Structures are given as structure tokens and as C-alpha cells.
Amino acid sequence: GIATIDIKADEVGIVELCRDRQLPLHTFPSQLLRTISVPNPSAIVDAEVGTPSVAEAAALSAAKSQTLLVPKQIFRFPIENFDSQLEIQNQKGAVTIAIASSAQEYSDRTGKLLLVGTGPGELNQITPAASSAISSADAVIGYSLYIQLIDSLLQPHQIIEALPITQERQRAQRAIELANRGLTVAVVSSGDCGIYGMAGLVLEELHSQGWDGATPNVEIFPGISALQAAASRVGTPLMHDFCAISLSDLLTPWEAIEKRLVAAAAADFVTAIYNPRSQTRVQQLTIAKDIFLKYRHPNTPVAIVRSAYRQDEQIHLTTLEKLLDVPVDMLTTVLIGNQSTRTHANWMITPRGYFGTM
Structure with a gap:
């Protein structure tokens, strides 16, 4: 990228160079540039633009570095390349360049x-x-x-x-x-x-x-979501009020999870259980089952769906009482029906209420 003082932001040569080479242009105010320690400060430059360094200070600022790869150098167009004294007189002067390397690529794009x-x-x-x-x-x-x-x-x-x-x-x-x-x-x-x-x-x-x-x-x-995917593979278990609870206690205290299980079971929510069991966490699903059995019939329909829509998909329709008979892991979603949930021809149905009590 190219860096310079902000008063040069509309300098035709700089703008055209950045445009043609597709280089980002970053400009800095003199108040910031004058705070940068440089090896070659200039009192003349300071008097002219309010900072003792433009090229070196801008390079270091843009690179967020304290080391220059190349200290400032002044380049002028060779006089022998001009055909007349008039062309020499019309020459705009020189360009001062310094180079610093950034630890990461600079971009003017918004990420x-x-x-x-x-x-x-x-x-x-x-x-x-x-x-x-x-x-x-x-x-x-x-x-x-x-x-x-x-x-x-x-x-x-x-x-x-x-x-x-x-x-x-x-x-x-x-x-x-x-x-x-x-x-x-x-x-x-x-x-x-x-x-x-x-x-x-x-x-x-x-x-x-x-x-x-x-x-x-x-x-x-x-x-x-996993609960939507699992539900779609077994019917319409989420047709009435439902909630999702993760049994993983890595980020949530088990005491809080247990309170939520009790509340969901008591309120008759259809409940989607995420992260039901891992290699080191095996008792939580048993506790969850026991909690729900206090509020729901042992024959309450339960769907156990592993890796929905993937090649190794596994689907089981069972009951709350027999929940632990089916192997589960972290790729499994467990759907526990409410008091109205029924199964019919291998489909799990939670009534919305249009036909009254099923």
C-alpha cells in the first residue's frame, strides 16, 4: 500500500498510481506523524507541513512498525531526459520515498x-x-x-x-x-x-x-437447526410449544440445566435435547429421563435422531421409559413429546389442537 500525509490525499500523481496499481492509499494527519520517531527528520519539512517527517513516519505508521526496510530517499527525474530548458523548468520537483514492512497485509477494505x-x-x-x-x-x-x-x-x-x-x-x-x-x-x-x-x-x-x-x-x-432436521425425519413433533436444552455442562452449571429440565417437563413442553451424552458425560441423560418420568407417562413418544440427512443417519422412535435402550452421542438429538404427542404408522405427531384431543 501507499501511505502519506493527509494533505496529499488528492495529489493527482499519488491517486493515479494507487488507481492504476490497485494499491490502497492510507493518509495520516501531521499531528500523528510528528509523534513517530524517525532516523531522518527534517526541520524544513516540519516548517512546511507541520511534521519533521512524512515518508518515513507515514511508512512506519501504516506498517505499525518501528523499523524501516529502506530509509527515505529522494528521487528526481534525470535532467538529461528533458529536451528543453522549458521542460526542466516545468518539472514539478521530486518524490521522497521510504519503505516499511507490516506484519500483516494492509487493506483499505472493510472486513x-x-x-x-x-x-x-x-x-x-x-x-x-x-x-x-x-x-x-x-x-x-x-x-x-x-x-x-x-x-x-x-x-x-x-x-x-x-x-x-x-x-x-x-x-x-x-x-x-x-x-x-x-x-x-x-x-x-x-x-x-x-x-x-x-x-x-x-x-x-x-x-x-x-x-x-x-x-x-x-x-x-x-x-x-438440528431440532428442525430431526423433527422432519420423524413427523411433526414440534407442532406445539417446545424448547431446546443442552445437557453439556462445559459452559453451563449442571444445577442450572437440571432446573430447566424440571421446568420444561412440568410445563409440558415438547423438549429437544442437544448434546445428550459424550464419552466422559454419561449420567445426565439418565437424570433427564427420570425428571421427565415424574411429569409424563412412560409411553410418551421419544424420537432419537443421529446425523440427520447425513450418510450415517440413524432414526429411532421409542418411548420415554425405553429412552436409554438406544445408543446416543454428541451427534444425536433427542425429541421428547408432550402429553398429547402420539405415534402413528412410524410417525410422531404432536397435535396443534385443530381436531381437539387426539
């Missing part, structure tokens, strides 16, 4: 964060807007499994960063870092990015960094 929900995983379940966002991004960041699921949407020129499942905050910080450089960054989550996904974490991280709400720009692309 963008595209927070994308990719749905259950199959490409035909991704919304067109979400698909376009992923393909148009300069960088795509996500959990390694989710990156694999959208591999055919990725472009050769893109920065692709797949991080492990436990590094959600690092993903958010990295995405913001790249967006602050002027890149368009897609952060992908399975399901809907705003339901137990990365969208909330990115916004929290921006808030903690004093984000002004505008730079980088943020756009959210919703996706088909």
Missing part, C-alpha cells in the same frame, strides 16, 4: 464476518444464501468435521482453517483477526449458527474487544 449455518450437513440442505456466502469468502473457518461436509463449496484461493472441537473461542478470535485485516471471513456452524453455534460466540468476542457494531461488518446466515 466482513459471515456467520453461516450449514444445516444438517448434506449440501442440498444448505440455503442458497449460505452456500453463496461460503463460496464468496476470502477465508472459511470452522470445526474440522463441518469443513469436510462443505468441501465441494470451497475455492482454491480461499484460506481454509479447520480447528478442533474444543477451540471455539480460538476460531472466533482468528475470524475477527482476519476480518480486521479487511478480509471477508465465513465462520461455519452446523445447523443454525445462532442456536448453540458460533454466531453468538463471535458477537460476544466482538463485544469484549469494544466493537463499534459496524467494522468489521457482520452478516448472519441462518441454517436448518
Whole structure:
């Protein structure tokens, strides 16, 4: 990029050079430039524009560096290249240049964060807007499994960063870092990015960094959530009031989760259980089952859907009493019906009330 003092922002030669070479132009006021320590200050320049250095100070400011690669040099057009004394007299003077190297590429573009929900995983379940966002991004960041699921949407020129499942905050910080450089960054989550996904974490991280709400720009692309995908594979279990509860206590105290389970069970919500069981967390689903059995009939319909719409999809319709007979893991969504939920010909139906009591 090119950097100079702000009074040169409309200098024809500089503007045309940046236009022709597609270089960003960054200008600084003299008040800022005069605070930069440089090896070759000039009292003449100071008297003329209010700062003892333009080239060196602007280079260091734009690069956010304290070291010059090349100190200032003055270039003049050779006199022998002119055909007449008049041309020499009309020569506008000289240009002073200094070069500094930035730790990161400078851009005058406003960065963008595209927070994308990719749905259950199959490409035909991704919304067109979400698909376009992923393909148009300069960088795509996500959990390694989710990156694999959208591999055919990725472009050769893109920065692709797949991080492990436990590094959600690092993903958010990295995405913001790249967006602050002027890149368009897609952060992908399975399901809907705003339901137990990365969208909330990115916004929290921006808030903690004093984000002004505008730079980088943020756009959210919703996706088909896990509870919607699971419900669609077994019928219409969510036709009446429902809620979602995650059994993972990594970020939420188990005491709070247990209170929510009791409240949902007592209020007769159809309940979608996320993160029902992991390799190290095996008792929570048993506790959840026992809580619901205090308020609902043992034969209450339950759907257990693993990896909805993916090649290894598994679907089980069972009852609350037999919930633990079916294997579940972190890729499983459990749907517990309310007191009106019924099964019919391998379909799970929660009445809305149009036909009265079923």
C-alpha cells in the first residue's frame, strides 16, 4: 500500500498510481506523524507541513512498525531526459520515498464476518444464501468435521482453517483477526449458527474487544437447526410449544440445566435435547429421563435422531421409559413429546389442537 500525509490525499500523481496499481492509499494527519520517531527528520519539512517527517513516519505508521526496510530517499527525474530548458523548468520537483514492512497485509477494505449455518450437513440442505456466502469468502473457518461436509463449496484461493472441537473461542478470535485485516471471513456452524453455534460466540468476542457494531461488518446466515432436521425425519413433533436444552455442562452449571429440565417437563413442553451424552458425560441423560418420568407417562413418544440427512443417519422412535435402550452421542438429538404427542404408522405427531384431543 501507499501511505502519506493527509494533505496529499488528492495529489493527482499519488491517486493515479494507487488507481492504476490497485494499491490502497492510507493518509495520516501531521499531528500523528510528528509523534513517530524517525532516523531522518527534517526541520524544513516540519516548517512546511507541520511534521519533521512524512515518508518515513507515514511508512512506519501504516506498517505499525518501528523499523524501516529502506530509509527515505529522494528521487528526481534525470535532467538529461528533458529536451528543453522549458521542460526542466516545468518539472514539478521530486518524490521522497521510504519503505516499511507490516506484519500483516494492509487493506483499505472493510472486513466482513459471515456467520453461516450449514444445516444438517448434506449440501442440498444448505440455503442458497449460505452456500453463496461460503463460496464468496476470502477465508472459511470452522470445526474440522463441518469443513469436510462443505468441501465441494470451497475455492482454491480461499484460506481454509479447520480447528478442533474444543477451540471455539480460538476460531472466533482468528475470524475477527482476519476480518480486521479487511478480509471477508465465513465462520461455519452446523445447523443454525445462532442456536448453540458460533454466531453468538463471535458477537460476544466482538463485544469484549469494544466493537463499534459496524467494522468489521457482520452478516448472519441462518441454517436448518438440528431440532428442525430431526423433527422432519420423524413427523411433526414440534407442532406445539417446545424448547431446546443442552445437557453439556462445559459452559453451563449442571444445577442450572437440571432446573430447566424440571421446568420444561412440568410445563409440558415438547423438549429437544442437544448434546445428550459424550464419552466422559454419561449420567445426565439418565437424570433427564427420570425428571421427565415424574411429569409424563412412560409411553410418551421419544424420537432419537443421529446425523440427520447425513450418510450415517440413524432414526429411532421409542418411548420415554425405553429412552436409554438406544445408543446416543454428541451427534444425536433427542425429541421428547408432550402429553398429547402420539405415534402413528412410524410417525410422531404432536397435535396443534385443530381436531381437539387426539
